[in-house]
């Protein structure tokens with residue numbers, strides 16, 4: 001799918017990335033790498049818009065998780081499908097979830113190791129637990145494409161491997177911004193590297209891996 005052709009991406013008068021041309025093939029597991037501020041989140045936001053404009057179903061994991069702190073982990077997961085239903089269904093889901101939705105959401109919370117936390121308000125959870133709630137919400141939502149902004153940054157390495165596997169199985173196509181190179185290497189089939197306002201690397205991960213260090217050079 002051809003997703004983006006843009007001379008410039010940025011905010012108002014401030015360009016962040018230029019000459020962006022990007023297509024993604026179904027099955028691609030893209031890892032987006034680059035120094036802090038290189039434009040990974042900016043590119044993900046533009047991809048999100050482009051995918052929605054194409055009518056694709058997208059699961060989005062933003063960097064700040066966008067969870068509702070006062071609501072339970074379970075209810076935050078259920079919110080992953082709010083836009084599938086009308087206002088009445090959603091209101092009743094938040095008050096008293098339907099049995100089928102609840103069981104499905106609880107099964108996903110079990111997969112991410114949060115059974116005991118299902119009824120706890122998200123504001124009382126640790127950073128890694130919050131991230132797993134956001135991940136469970138994305139899995140509950142499902143979709144053609146997962147877009148994630150450092151979706152595994154707050155979990156420990158053993159969990160990261162397990163959770164990365166769940167994401168790979170659930171989403172045919174994924175584009176994830178990442179900081180941890182080991183996780184990126186094991187997750188990705190394709191690497192896109194950003195540096196100095198441009199896409200500098202785009203290729204199969206094994207073929208371009210020896211160029212990764214240059215993305216971070218000062």
Ligand SMILES: Nc1ncnc2c1ncn2[C@@H]1O[C@H](COP(=O)(O)OP(=O)(O)OP(=O)(O)O)[C@@H](O)[C@H]1O
Nearest residue numbers: 011014016034035036037038039040041042043177
């Ligand atoms: N809402 C905004 N308004 C103006 N400038 C922004 C905004 N968001 C980000 N920027 C700027 O755009 C540039 C790229 O930011 P972006 O968040 O895309 O980088 P990133 O690669 O995701 O960084 P990180 O790894 O730290 O999350 C930065 O210089 C940042 O200051």
